[in-house]
Amino acid sequence: MPGRSLDALTARVAHACRTTSGAVALQRAVAETVRAAVPFDAWCVLTIDPASVLPTGGFHREGLALDYMPRFMAIEAGGEDALALPTLARGAERAVTLSTATGGDPARSAHYQEILVPTGFTREMRVLFSTNAHVWGALILFRSADAPDFSDADAALISGATAGVADAIRREMVLTEIAADEHVEGPGLLLLDPDFDRISTTTAAAHWLDRVDDDVDQRRGLPYCVLNLANQAWSRPGPARSRIRTRAGRWVTMHAERLAGPAEQISIIIEATRPVEIAALVADSYRLTAREREVVGLLARGHSRTEIARMLALSTHTVDDHIKRLFGKVGVRSRAELTAKLFFDQHMPRIQDEVPVGGTGWFLR
Known part of the structure:
Protein backbone atom coordinates (compact mmCIF):
# COMPACT_ATOMS: atom_id res chain seq x y z
CA MET A 1 0.00 0.00 0.00
CA PRO A 2 1.40 3.47 -0.88
CA GLY A 3 2.36 5.76 1.95
CA ARG A 4 3.38 2.98 4.37
CA SER A 5 6.91 4.32 4.80
CA LEU A 6 7.41 5.50 8.40
CA ASP A 7 9.67 8.38 7.35
CA ALA A 8 7.25 9.57 4.66
CA LEU A 9 4.21 9.35 6.95
CA THR A 10 6.08 11.09 9.79
CA ALA A 11 6.94 13.95 7.45
CA ARG A 12 3.33 14.32 6.31
CA VAL A 13 2.07 14.29 9.91
CA ALA A 14 4.64 16.94 10.87
CA HIS A 15 3.51 19.09 7.95
CA ALA A 16 -0.12 18.78 9.08
CA CYS A 17 0.90 19.87 12.57
CA ARG A 18 2.82 22.90 11.27
CA THR A 19 0.07 24.10 8.95
CA THR A 20 -3.05 23.61 11.08
CA SER A 21 -4.30 25.91 13.84
CA GLY A 22 -6.25 24.75 16.88
CA ALA A 23 -5.73 21.61 18.97
CA VAL A 24 -8.80 19.76 17.69
CA ALA A 25 -8.35 20.86 14.07
CA LEU A 26 -4.72 19.74 14.25
CA GLN A 27 -5.74 16.26 15.39
CA ARG A 28 -8.36 16.07 12.63
CA ALA A 29 -5.66 16.88 10.10
CA VAL A 30 -3.43 14.17 11.57
CA ALA A 31 -6.29 11.65 11.33
CA GLU A 32 -6.84 12.42 7.66
CA THR A 33 -3.10 12.21 7.02
CA VAL A 34 -2.62 8.74 8.53
CA ARG A 35 -5.76 7.45 6.82
CA ALA A 36 -3.90 7.03 3.52
CA ALA A 37 -1.46 4.65 5.20
CA VAL A 38 -3.84 2.89 7.63
CA PRO A 39 -7.42 2.96 6.30
CA PHE A 40 -10.38 3.15 8.68
CA ASP A 41 -14.13 3.61 8.37
CA ALA A 42 -14.92 5.88 11.32
CA TRP A 43 -12.89 7.94 13.75
CA CYS A 44 -12.89 10.61 16.45
CA VAL A 45 -10.28 12.69 18.23
CA LEU A 46 -10.10 13.93 21.82
CA THR A 47 -8.17 16.57 23.70
CA ILE A 48 -7.12 15.23 27.09
CA ASP A 49 -6.52 16.83 30.49
CA PRO A 50 -3.08 15.40 31.40
CA ALA A 51 -3.82 15.69 35.13
CA SER A 52 -6.83 13.33 35.08
CA VAL A 53 -6.59 11.70 31.62
CA LEU A 54 -10.22 12.74 31.04
CA PRO A 55 -11.44 14.33 27.79
CA THR A 56 -11.74 18.10 27.51
CA GLY A 57 -13.18 18.21 23.99
CA GLY A 58 -12.86 16.69 20.56
CA PHE A 59 -14.46 15.91 17.21
CA HIS A 60 -17.02 13.09 16.87
CA ARG A 61 -18.98 13.71 13.68
CA GLU A 62 -16.97 11.09 11.77
CA GLY A 63 -17.26 8.57 14.59
CA LEU A 64 -19.97 6.40 16.07
CA ALA A 65 -23.66 7.26 15.78
CA LEU A 66 -24.43 10.13 18.16
CA ASP A 67 -27.30 8.17 19.73
CA TYR A 68 -24.69 5.91 21.33
CA MET A 69 -22.48 8.71 22.64
CA PRO A 70 -24.05 9.16 26.14
CA ARG A 71 -23.56 5.49 26.96
CA PHE A 72 -20.14 5.44 25.33
CA MET A 73 -19.01 8.40 27.45
CA ALA A 74 -20.45 6.85 30.61
CA ILE A 75 -18.43 3.67 30.04
CA GLU A 76 -15.32 5.70 29.21
CA ALA A 77 -15.68 7.93 32.27
CA GLY A 78 -15.62 4.86 34.50
CA GLY A 79 -12.04 4.25 33.38
CA GLU A 80 -12.15 0.48 33.86
CA ASP A 81 -13.19 -0.91 30.46
CA ALA A 82 -10.80 -2.30 27.85
CA LEU A 83 -8.79 0.45 26.13
CA ALA A 84 -9.68 2.93 28.89
CA LEU A 85 -7.49 5.99 28.41
CA PRO A 86 -6.00 5.96 31.97
CA THR A 87 -4.96 2.32 31.46
CA LEU A 88 -3.36 3.10 28.12
CA ALA A 89 -1.60 6.13 29.59
CA ARG A 90 0.17 3.92 32.13
CA GLY A 91 1.25 1.41 29.50
CA ALA A 92 4.34 1.35 27.32
CA GLU A 93 2.54 1.43 23.96
CA ARG A 94 1.06 4.57 22.40
CA ALA A 95 -1.15 2.69 19.93
CA VAL A 96 -3.18 -0.35 21.04
CA THR A 97 -5.92 -2.36 19.35
CA LEU A 98 -9.02 -3.65 21.12
CA SER A 99 -8.02 -7.19 20.19
CA THR A 100 -4.65 -6.77 21.91
CA ALA A 101 -6.16 -5.10 24.97
CA THR A 102 -8.63 -7.97 25.47
CA GLY A 103 -6.23 -10.83 24.73
CA GLY A 104 -8.09 -11.60 21.50
CA ASP A 105 -11.52 -11.67 23.18
CA PRO A 106 -13.17 -8.25 22.59
CA ALA A 107 -16.42 -9.55 24.09
CA ARG A 108 -14.75 -8.92 27.48
CA SER A 109 -15.21 -5.21 26.77
CA ALA A 110 -18.42 -3.45 27.82
CA HIS A 111 -18.20 -0.84 25.08
CA TYR A 112 -17.61 -3.58 22.50
CA GLN A 113 -20.82 -5.37 23.47
CA GLU A 114 -22.97 -2.30 24.04
CA ILE A 115 -21.65 0.12 21.41
CA LEU A 116 -19.43 -1.44 18.76
CA VAL A 117 -21.48 -4.54 17.95
CA PRO A 118 -24.78 -2.63 17.52
CA THR A 119 -23.10 0.01 15.32
CA GLY A 120 -21.20 -2.54 13.24
CA PHE A 121 -17.75 -1.00 13.92
CA THR A 122 -16.17 -3.87 15.83
CA ARG A 123 -12.51 -3.21 14.95
CA GLU A 124 -10.90 -0.51 17.08
CA MET A 125 -7.49 1.04 17.68
CA ARG A 126 -6.61 3.90 20.02
CA VAL A 127 -3.61 6.17 19.65
CA LEU A 128 -2.41 8.40 22.48
CA PHE A 129 -0.65 11.67 21.74
CA SER A 130 1.64 11.84 24.75
CA THR A 131 5.01 13.15 25.85
CA ASN A 132 6.93 12.67 29.12
CA ALA A 133 4.09 10.56 30.54
CA HIS A 134 1.53 13.33 29.91
CA VAL A 135 -1.34 12.66 27.53
CA TRP A 136 -2.60 15.64 25.49
CA GLY A 137 -4.87 13.98 22.95
CA ALA A 138 -6.15 10.73 21.50
CA LEU A 139 -7.19 9.34 18.12
CA ILE A 140 -9.76 6.52 18.09
CA LEU A 141 -10.10 4.54 14.86
CA PHE A 142 -12.81 2.05 13.86
CA ARG A 143 -13.28 -0.46 11.06
CA SER A 144 -16.49 -2.27 10.17
CA ALA A 145 -17.05 -5.88 11.19
CA ASP A 146 -16.42 -7.16 7.63
CA ALA A 147 -13.02 -5.40 7.38
CA PRO A 148 -9.69 -6.88 8.52
CA ASP A 149 -8.70 -5.99 12.05
CA PHE A 150 -5.97 -3.43 12.75
CA SER A 151 -2.59 -5.17 12.83
CA ASP A 152 0.42 -4.74 15.08
CA ALA A 153 2.19 -3.22 12.07
CA ASP A 154 -0.61 -0.64 11.72
CA ALA A 155 -0.26 0.28 15.38
CA ALA A 156 3.53 0.54 15.17
CA LEU A 157 3.37 2.71 12.06
CA ILE A 158 0.87 5.21 13.47
CA SER A 159 2.62 5.28 16.84
CA GLY A 160 5.96 6.11 15.26
CA ALA A 161 4.60 8.66 12.79
CA THR A 162 2.65 10.62 15.42
CA ALA A 163 5.35 10.84 18.11
CA GLY A 164 5.55 14.64 17.75
CA VAL A 165 1.82 15.37 17.76
CA ALA A 166 1.55 15.86 21.54
CA ASP A 167 4.00 18.78 21.46
CA ALA A 168 2.00 20.35 18.63
CA ILE A 169 -1.28 19.98 20.54
CA ARG A 170 0.20 21.61 23.62
CA ARG A 171 1.61 24.43 21.48
CA GLU A 172 -1.86 25.12 20.09
CA MET A 173 -3.33 25.10 23.61
CA VAL A 174 -0.76 27.65 24.73
CA LEU A 175 -1.58 29.84 21.72
CA THR A 176 -5.28 29.57 22.59
CA GLU A 177 -4.50 30.72 26.13
CA ILE A 178 -2.46 33.66 24.86
CA ALA A 179 -5.23 34.68 22.47
CA ALA A 180 -7.77 34.51 25.28
CA ASP A 181 -5.59 36.66 27.52
CA GLU A 182 -5.45 39.38 24.85
CA HIS A 183 -9.10 40.12 25.53
CA VAL A 184 -8.82 40.20 29.32
CA GLU A 185 -7.91 43.16 31.51
CA GLY A 186 -4.60 42.88 33.33
CA PRO A 187 -4.23 42.96 37.13
CA ARG A 274 -4.70 31.32 35.86
CA PRO A 275 -5.68 27.91 34.45
CA VAL A 276 -3.46 26.07 36.92
CA GLU A 277 -5.48 27.68 39.74
CA ILE A 278 -8.76 26.79 38.09
CA ALA A 279 -7.78 23.13 38.19
CA ALA A 280 -7.68 23.43 41.98
CA LEU A 281 -11.34 24.45 41.96
CA VAL A 282 -12.25 20.86 41.19
CA ALA A 283 -10.68 19.72 44.45
CA ASP A 284 -11.92 22.78 46.33
CA SER A 285 -15.51 22.06 45.37
CA TYR A 286 -15.34 18.76 47.28
CA ARG A 287 -13.21 20.17 50.14
CA LEU A 288 -10.44 17.65 49.62
CA THR A 289 -7.26 17.85 51.65
CA ALA A 290 -3.88 18.16 49.92
CA ARG A 291 -3.24 14.43 50.35
CA GLU A 292 -6.74 13.52 49.15
CA ARG A 293 -6.13 15.61 46.02
CA GLU A 294 -3.01 13.56 45.30
CA VAL A 295 -4.90 10.31 45.84
CA VAL A 296 -7.89 11.29 43.68
CA GLY A 297 -5.55 12.31 40.86
CA LEU A 298 -3.77 8.96 40.96
CA LEU A 299 -7.05 7.06 41.16
CA ALA A 300 -8.43 8.95 38.16
CA ARG A 301 -5.31 7.96 36.21
CA GLY A 302 -5.98 4.30 37.00
CA HIS A 303 -3.34 3.53 39.63
CA SER A 304 -4.06 0.75 42.13
CA ARG A 305 -4.04 1.29 45.90
CA THR A 306 -0.69 -0.55 46.08
CA GLU A 307 0.82 1.69 43.41
CA ILE A 308 -0.53 4.80 45.14
CA ALA A 309 0.97 3.67 48.45
CA ARG A 310 4.36 3.20 46.81
CA MET A 311 4.24 6.51 44.91
CA LEU A 312 3.23 8.52 48.00
CA ALA A 313 5.41 6.54 50.46
CA LEU A 314 2.35 5.55 52.52
CA SER A 315 1.03 2.27 53.86
CA THR A 316 -1.84 0.65 51.95
CA HIS A 317 -3.98 1.03 55.09
CA THR A 318 -3.39 4.80 55.07
CA VAL A 319 -4.25 4.95 51.38
CA ASP A 320 -7.44 3.00 52.09
CA ASP A 321 -8.36 5.55 54.77
CA HIS A 322 -7.81 8.44 52.34
CA ILE A 323 -9.86 6.69 49.65
CA LYS A 324 -12.70 6.02 52.08
CA ARG A 325 -12.82 9.66 53.19
CA LEU A 326 -12.64 11.15 49.70
CA PHE A 327 -15.30 8.72 48.44
CA GLY A 328 -17.53 9.99 51.24
CA LYS A 329 -16.88 13.63 50.37
CA VAL A 330 -17.50 13.16 46.66
CA GLY A 331 -20.45 10.84 47.24
CA VAL A 332 -19.27 7.76 45.35
CA ARG A 333 -18.58 4.12 46.15
CA SER A 334 -15.94 3.10 43.62
CA ARG A 335 -13.11 4.34 41.42
CA ALA A 336 -15.39 4.08 38.37
CA GLU A 337 -18.05 6.26 40.03
CA LEU A 338 -15.36 8.73 41.11
CA THR A 339 -13.89 9.28 37.65
CA ALA A 340 -17.36 9.40 36.11
CA LYS A 341 -18.45 12.05 38.61
CA LEU A 342 -15.34 14.13 37.97
CA PHE A 343 -16.00 13.95 34.24
CA PHE A 344 -19.72 14.70 34.25
CA ASP A 345 -19.54 17.35 37.00
CA GLN A 346 -16.42 19.21 35.90
CA HIS A 347 -15.52 18.35 32.31
CA MET A 348 -18.81 17.76 30.51
CA PRO A 349 -20.44 21.15 31.32
CA ARG A 350 -17.34 22.96 30.02
CA ILE A 351 -17.17 20.77 26.92
CA GLN A 352 -20.84 21.49 26.17
CA ASP A 353 -20.21 25.23 26.63
CA GLU A 354 -17.21 24.94 24.26
CA VAL A 355 -14.86 26.43 26.85
CA PRO A 356 -11.36 26.63 25.30
CA VAL A 357 -8.48 24.64 26.76
CA GLY A 358 -5.20 26.35 27.72
CA GLY A 359 -1.55 25.40 27.92
CA THR A 360 -1.94 23.30 31.07
CA GLY A 361 -4.50 21.07 29.39
CA TRP A 362 -7.23 22.47 31.64
CA PHE A 363 -10.14 24.69 30.65
CA LEU A 364 -9.58 28.45 30.60
CA ARG A 365 -12.61 29.04 32.82
Whole structure:
Protein backbone atom coordinates (compact mmCIF):
# COMPACT_ATOMS: atom_id res chain seq x y z
CA MET A 1 0.00 0.00 0.00
CA PRO A 2 1.40 3.47 -0.88
CA GLY A 3 2.36 5.76 1.95
CA ARG A 4 3.38 2.98 4.37
CA SER A 5 6.91 4.32 4.80
CA LEU A 6 7.41 5.50 8.40
CA ASP A 7 9.67 8.38 7.35
CA ALA A 8 7.25 9.57 4.66
CA LEU A 9 4.21 9.35 6.95
CA THR A 10 6.08 11.09 9.79
CA ALA A 11 6.94 13.95 7.45
CA ARG A 12 3.33 14.32 6.31
CA VAL A 13 2.07 14.29 9.91
CA ALA A 14 4.64 16.94 10.87
CA HIS A 15 3.51 19.09 7.95
CA ALA A 16 -0.12 18.78 9.08
CA CYS A 17 0.90 19.87 12.57
CA ARG A 18 2.82 22.90 11.27
CA THR A 19 0.07 24.10 8.95
CA THR A 20 -3.05 23.61 11.08
CA SER A 21 -4.30 25.91 13.84
CA GLY A 22 -6.25 24.75 16.88
CA ALA A 23 -5.73 21.61 18.97
CA VAL A 24 -8.80 19.76 17.69
CA ALA A 25 -8.35 20.86 14.07
CA LEU A 26 -4.72 19.74 14.25
CA GLN A 27 -5.74 16.26 15.39
CA ARG A 28 -8.36 16.07 12.63
CA ALA A 29 -5.66 16.88 10.10
CA VAL A 30 -3.43 14.17 11.57
CA ALA A 31 -6.29 11.65 11.33
CA GLU A 32 -6.84 12.42 7.66
CA THR A 33 -3.10 12.21 7.02
CA VAL A 34 -2.62 8.74 8.53
CA ARG A 35 -5.76 7.45 6.82
CA ALA A 36 -3.90 7.03 3.52
CA ALA A 37 -1.46 4.65 5.20
CA VAL A 38 -3.84 2.89 7.63
CA PRO A 39 -7.42 2.96 6.30
CA PHE A 40 -10.38 3.15 8.68
CA ASP A 41 -14.13 3.61 8.37
CA ALA A 42 -14.92 5.88 11.32
CA TRP A 43 -12.89 7.94 13.75
CA CYS A 44 -12.89 10.61 16.45
CA VAL A 45 -10.28 12.69 18.23
CA LEU A 46 -10.10 13.93 21.82
CA THR A 47 -8.17 16.57 23.70
CA ILE A 48 -7.12 15.23 27.09
CA ASP A 49 -6.52 16.83 30.49
CA PRO A 50 -3.08 15.40 31.40
CA ALA A 51 -3.82 15.69 35.13
CA SER A 52 -6.83 13.33 35.08
CA VAL A 53 -6.59 11.70 31.62
CA LEU A 54 -10.22 12.74 31.04
CA PRO A 55 -11.44 14.33 27.79
CA THR A 56 -11.74 18.10 27.51
CA GLY A 57 -13.18 18.21 23.99
CA GLY A 58 -12.86 16.69 20.56
CA PHE A 59 -14.46 15.91 17.21
CA HIS A 60 -17.02 13.09 16.87
CA ARG A 61 -18.98 13.71 13.68
CA GLU A 62 -16.97 11.09 11.77
CA GLY A 63 -17.26 8.57 14.59
CA LEU A 64 -19.97 6.40 16.07
CA ALA A 65 -23.66 7.26 15.78
CA LEU A 66 -24.43 10.13 18.16
CA ASP A 67 -27.30 8.17 19.73
CA TYR A 68 -24.69 5.91 21.33
CA MET A 69 -22.48 8.71 22.64
CA PRO A 70 -24.05 9.16 26.14
CA ARG A 71 -23.56 5.49 26.96
CA PHE A 72 -20.14 5.44 25.33
CA MET A 73 -19.01 8.40 27.45
CA ALA A 74 -20.45 6.85 30.61
CA ILE A 75 -18.43 3.67 30.04
CA GLU A 76 -15.32 5.70 29.21
CA ALA A 77 -15.68 7.93 32.27
CA GLY A 78 -15.62 4.86 34.50
CA GLY A 79 -12.04 4.25 33.38
CA GLU A 80 -12.15 0.48 33.86
CA ASP A 81 -13.19 -0.91 30.46
CA ALA A 82 -10.80 -2.30 27.85
CA LEU A 83 -8.79 0.45 26.13
CA ALA A 84 -9.68 2.93 28.89
CA LEU A 85 -7.49 5.99 28.41
CA PRO A 86 -6.00 5.96 31.97
CA THR A 87 -4.96 2.32 31.46
CA LEU A 88 -3.36 3.10 28.12
CA ALA A 89 -1.60 6.13 29.59
CA ARG A 90 0.17 3.92 32.13
CA GLY A 91 1.25 1.41 29.50
CA ALA A 92 4.34 1.35 27.32
CA GLU A 93 2.54 1.43 23.96
CA ARG A 94 1.06 4.57 22.40
CA ALA A 95 -1.15 2.69 19.93
CA VAL A 96 -3.18 -0.35 21.04
CA THR A 97 -5.92 -2.36 19.35
CA LEU A 98 -9.02 -3.65 21.12
CA SER A 99 -8.02 -7.19 20.19
CA THR A 100 -4.65 -6.77 21.91
CA ALA A 101 -6.16 -5.10 24.97
CA THR A 102 -8.63 -7.97 25.47
CA GLY A 103 -6.23 -10.83 24.73
CA GLY A 104 -8.09 -11.60 21.50
CA ASP A 105 -11.52 -11.67 23.18
CA PRO A 106 -13.17 -8.25 22.59
CA ALA A 107 -16.42 -9.55 24.09
CA ARG A 108 -14.75 -8.92 27.48
CA SER A 109 -15.21 -5.21 26.77
CA ALA A 110 -18.42 -3.45 27.82
CA HIS A 111 -18.20 -0.84 25.08
CA TYR A 112 -17.61 -3.58 22.50
CA GLN A 113 -20.82 -5.37 23.47
CA GLU A 114 -22.97 -2.30 24.04
CA ILE A 115 -21.65 0.12 21.41
CA LEU A 116 -19.43 -1.44 18.76
CA VAL A 117 -21.48 -4.54 17.95
CA PRO A 118 -24.78 -2.63 17.52
CA THR A 119 -23.10 0.01 15.32
CA GLY A 120 -21.20 -2.54 13.24
CA PHE A 121 -17.75 -1.00 13.92
CA THR A 122 -16.17 -3.87 15.83
CA ARG A 123 -12.51 -3.21 14.95
CA GLU A 124 -10.90 -0.51 17.08
CA MET A 125 -7.49 1.04 17.68
CA ARG A 126 -6.61 3.90 20.02
CA VAL A 127 -3.61 6.17 19.65
CA LEU A 128 -2.41 8.40 22.48
CA PHE A 129 -0.65 11.67 21.74
CA SER A 130 1.64 11.84 24.75
CA THR A 131 5.01 13.15 25.85
CA ASN A 132 6.93 12.67 29.12
CA ALA A 133 4.09 10.56 30.54
CA HIS A 134 1.53 13.33 29.91
CA VAL A 135 -1.34 12.66 27.53
CA TRP A 136 -2.60 15.64 25.49
CA GLY A 137 -4.87 13.98 22.95
CA ALA A 138 -6.15 10.73 21.50
CA LEU A 139 -7.19 9.34 18.12
CA ILE A 140 -9.76 6.52 18.09
CA LEU A 141 -10.10 4.54 14.86
CA PHE A 142 -12.81 2.05 13.86
CA ARG A 143 -13.28 -0.46 11.06
CA SER A 144 -16.49 -2.27 10.17
CA ALA A 145 -17.05 -5.88 11.19
CA ASP A 146 -16.42 -7.16 7.63
CA ALA A 147 -13.02 -5.40 7.38
CA PRO A 148 -9.69 -6.88 8.52
CA ASP A 149 -8.70 -5.99 12.05
CA PHE A 150 -5.97 -3.43 12.75
CA SER A 151 -2.59 -5.17 12.83
CA ASP A 152 0.42 -4.74 15.08
CA ALA A 153 2.19 -3.22 12.07
CA ASP A 154 -0.61 -0.64 11.72
CA ALA A 155 -0.26 0.28 15.38
CA ALA A 156 3.53 0.54 15.17
CA LEU A 157 3.37 2.71 12.06
CA ILE A 158 0.87 5.21 13.47
CA SER A 159 2.62 5.28 16.84
CA GLY A 160 5.96 6.11 15.26
CA ALA A 161 4.60 8.66 12.79
CA THR A 162 2.65 10.62 15.42
CA ALA A 163 5.35 10.84 18.11
CA GLY A 164 5.55 14.64 17.75
CA VAL A 165 1.82 15.37 17.76
CA ALA A 166 1.55 15.86 21.54
CA ASP A 167 4.00 18.78 21.46
CA ALA A 168 2.00 20.35 18.63
CA ILE A 169 -1.28 19.98 20.54
CA ARG A 170 0.20 21.61 23.62
CA ARG A 171 1.61 24.43 21.48
CA GLU A 172 -1.86 25.12 20.09
CA MET A 173 -3.33 25.10 23.61
CA VAL A 174 -0.76 27.65 24.73
CA LEU A 175 -1.58 29.84 21.72
CA THR A 176 -5.28 29.57 22.59
CA GLU A 177 -4.50 30.72 26.13
CA ILE A 178 -2.46 33.66 24.86
CA ALA A 179 -5.23 34.68 22.47
CA ALA A 180 -7.77 34.51 25.28
CA ASP A 181 -5.59 36.66 27.52
CA GLU A 182 -5.45 39.38 24.85
CA HIS A 183 -9.10 40.12 25.53
CA VAL A 184 -8.82 40.20 29.32
CA GLU A 185 -7.91 43.16 31.51
CA GLY A 186 -4.60 42.88 33.33
CA PRO A 187 -4.23 42.96 37.13
CA GLY A 188 -5.98 45.82 38.90
CA LEU A 189 -5.28 47.52 42.25
CA LEU A 190 -7.84 48.58 44.83
CA LEU A 191 -6.74 50.54 47.94
CA LEU A 192 -9.03 50.74 50.99
CA ASP A 193 -8.78 52.59 54.28
CA PRO A 194 -9.31 50.87 57.67
CA ASP A 195 -13.08 51.45 57.32
CA PHE A 196 -12.98 49.64 53.95
CA ASP A 197 -13.81 52.79 51.99
CA ARG A 198 -12.06 53.29 48.68
CA ILE A 199 -8.89 55.34 48.51
CA SER A 200 -8.18 54.59 44.85
CA THR A 201 -9.21 52.16 42.14
CA THR A 202 -7.31 51.48 38.92
CA THR A 203 -9.18 51.12 35.65
CA ALA A 204 -8.49 47.37 35.52
CA ALA A 205 -9.74 46.92 39.10
CA ALA A 206 -12.93 48.80 38.25
CA HIS A 207 -13.37 46.51 35.23
CA TRP A 208 -13.29 43.39 37.39
CA LEU A 209 -15.38 44.87 40.23
CA ASP A 210 -18.16 45.76 37.81
CA ARG A 211 -18.33 42.14 36.70
CA VAL A 212 -18.25 40.34 40.05
CA ASP A 213 -21.31 38.11 40.54
CA ASP A 214 -22.20 39.26 44.08
CA ASP A 215 -24.39 41.80 45.85
CA VAL A 216 -22.91 45.25 46.46
CA ASP A 217 -22.62 47.16 49.73
CA GLN A 218 -24.45 50.37 48.85
CA ARG A 219 -22.42 52.70 51.09
CA ARG A 220 -19.03 51.59 49.87
CA GLY A 221 -20.04 50.48 46.37
CA LEU A 222 -18.07 47.24 46.72
CA PRO A 223 -19.15 43.59 46.41
CA TYR A 224 -19.54 41.82 49.73
CA CYS A 225 -16.95 39.18 48.75
CA VAL A 226 -14.37 41.97 48.41
CA LEU A 227 -15.27 43.40 51.82
CA ASN A 228 -15.06 39.95 53.38
CA LEU A 229 -11.56 39.47 51.98
CA ALA A 230 -10.55 42.96 53.17
CA ASN A 231 -11.74 42.08 56.66
CA GLN A 232 -9.62 38.92 56.63
CA ALA A 233 -6.54 40.85 55.56
CA TRP A 234 -7.14 43.51 58.24
CA SER A 235 -7.79 41.15 61.15
CA ARG A 236 -5.20 38.42 60.46
CA PRO A 237 -1.44 38.49 59.91
CA GLY A 238 -0.23 37.86 56.39
CA PRO A 239 -1.98 38.14 53.03
CA ALA A 240 -5.46 36.83 52.30
CA ARG A 241 -6.60 35.33 49.02
CA SER A 242 -9.84 34.20 47.38
CA ARG A 243 -11.31 33.30 44.02
CA ILE A 244 -14.58 34.75 42.75
CA ARG A 245 -16.68 34.30 39.64
CA THR A 246 -17.83 37.01 37.25
CA ARG A 247 -21.31 37.14 35.76
CA ALA A 248 -19.82 36.01 32.45
CA GLY A 249 -18.47 32.84 34.08
CA ARG A 250 -14.79 33.80 34.33
CA TRP A 251 -12.81 33.22 37.51
CA VAL A 252 -10.94 36.09 39.17
CA THR A 253 -8.34 35.86 41.94
CA MET A 254 -8.02 38.55 44.63
CA HIS A 255 -4.93 39.04 46.81
CA ALA A 256 -5.41 41.29 49.86
CA GLU A 257 -2.77 42.55 52.27
CA ARG A 258 -2.64 45.05 55.13
CA LEU A 259 -0.04 47.73 54.42
CA ALA A 260 1.77 49.23 57.38
CA GLY A 261 2.67 52.91 57.43
CA PRO A 262 1.63 56.32 58.76
CA ALA A 263 -1.81 55.78 57.22
CA GLU A 264 -2.65 52.10 57.22
CA GLN A 265 -4.28 50.77 54.07
CA ILE A 266 -5.51 47.52 52.57
CA SER A 267 -4.19 46.60 49.16
CA ILE A 268 -6.28 44.27 46.95
CA ILE A 269 -4.87 43.05 43.66
CA ILE A 270 -7.50 41.63 41.29
CA GLU A 271 -6.53 39.52 38.27
CA ALA A 272 -7.85 36.82 35.96
CA THR A 273 -7.40 33.38 37.50
CA ARG A 274 -4.70 31.32 35.86
CA PRO A 275 -5.68 27.91 34.45
CA VAL A 276 -3.46 26.07 36.92
CA GLU A 277 -5.48 27.68 39.74
CA ILE A 278 -8.76 26.79 38.09
CA ALA A 279 -7.78 23.13 38.19
CA ALA A 280 -7.68 23.43 41.98
CA LEU A 281 -11.34 24.45 41.96
CA VAL A 282 -12.25 20.86 41.19
CA ALA A 283 -10.68 19.72 44.45
CA ASP A 284 -11.92 22.78 46.33
CA SER A 285 -15.51 22.06 45.37
CA TYR A 286 -15.34 18.76 47.28
CA ARG A 287 -13.21 20.17 50.14
CA LEU A 288 -10.44 17.65 49.62
CA THR A 289 -7.26 17.85 51.65
CA ALA A 290 -3.88 18.16 49.92
CA ARG A 291 -3.24 14.43 50.35
CA GLU A 292 -6.74 13.52 49.15
CA ARG A 293 -6.13 15.61 46.02
CA GLU A 294 -3.01 13.56 45.30
CA VAL A 295 -4.90 10.31 45.84
CA VAL A 296 -7.89 11.29 43.68
CA GLY A 297 -5.55 12.31 40.86
CA LEU A 298 -3.77 8.96 40.96
CA LEU A 299 -7.05 7.06 41.16
CA ALA A 300 -8.43 8.95 38.16
CA ARG A 301 -5.31 7.96 36.21
CA GLY A 302 -5.98 4.30 37.00
CA HIS A 303 -3.34 3.53 39.63
CA SER A 304 -4.06 0.75 42.13
CA ARG A 305 -4.04 1.29 45.90
CA THR A 306 -0.69 -0.55 46.08
CA GLU A 307 0.82 1.69 43.41
CA ILE A 308 -0.53 4.80 45.14
CA ALA A 309 0.97 3.67 48.45
CA ARG A 310 4.36 3.20 46.81
CA MET A 311 4.24 6.51 44.91
CA LEU A 312 3.23 8.52 48.00
CA ALA A 313 5.41 6.54 50.46
CA LEU A 314 2.35 5.55 52.52
CA SER A 315 1.03 2.27 53.86
CA THR A 316 -1.84 0.65 51.95
CA HIS A 317 -3.98 1.03 55.09
CA THR A 318 -3.39 4.80 55.07
CA VAL A 319 -4.25 4.95 51.38
CA ASP A 320 -7.44 3.00 52.09
CA ASP A 321 -8.36 5.55 54.77
CA HIS A 322 -7.81 8.44 52.34
CA ILE A 323 -9.86 6.69 49.65
CA LYS A 324 -12.70 6.02 52.08
CA ARG A 325 -12.82 9.66 53.19
CA LEU A 326 -12.64 11.15 49.70
CA PHE A 327 -15.30 8.72 48.44
CA GLY A 328 -17.53 9.99 51.24
CA LYS A 329 -16.88 13.63 50.37
CA VAL A 330 -17.50 13.16 46.66
CA GLY A 331 -20.45 10.84 47.24
CA VAL A 332 -19.27 7.76 45.35
CA ARG A 333 -18.58 4.12 46.15
CA SER A 334 -15.94 3.10 43.62
CA ARG A 335 -13.11 4.34 41.42
CA ALA A 336 -15.39 4.08 38.37
CA GLU A 337 -18.05 6.26 40.03
CA LEU A 338 -15.36 8.73 41.11
CA THR A 339 -13.89 9.28 37.65
CA ALA A 340 -17.36 9.40 36.11
CA LYS A 341 -18.45 12.05 38.61
CA LEU A 342 -15.34 14.13 37.97
CA PHE A 343 -16.00 13.95 34.24
CA PHE A 344 -19.72 14.70 34.25
CA ASP A 345 -19.54 17.35 37.00
CA GLN A 346 -16.42 19.21 35.90
CA HIS A 347 -15.52 18.35 32.31
CA MET A 348 -18.81 17.76 30.51
CA PRO A 349 -20.44 21.15 31.32
CA ARG A 350 -17.34 22.96 30.02
CA ILE A 351 -17.17 20.77 26.92
CA GLN A 352 -20.84 21.49 26.17
CA ASP A 353 -20.21 25.23 26.63
CA GLU A 354 -17.21 24.94 24.26
CA VAL A 355 -14.86 26.43 26.85
CA PRO A 356 -11.36 26.63 25.30
CA VAL A 357 -8.48 24.64 26.76
CA GLY A 358 -5.20 26.35 27.72
CA GLY A 359 -1.55 25.40 27.92
CA THR A 360 -1.94 23.30 31.07
CA GLY A 361 -4.50 21.07 29.39
CA TRP A 362 -7.23 22.47 31.64
CA PHE A 363 -10.14 24.69 30.65
CA LEU A 364 -9.58 28.45 30.60
CA ARG A 365 -12.61 29.04 32.82
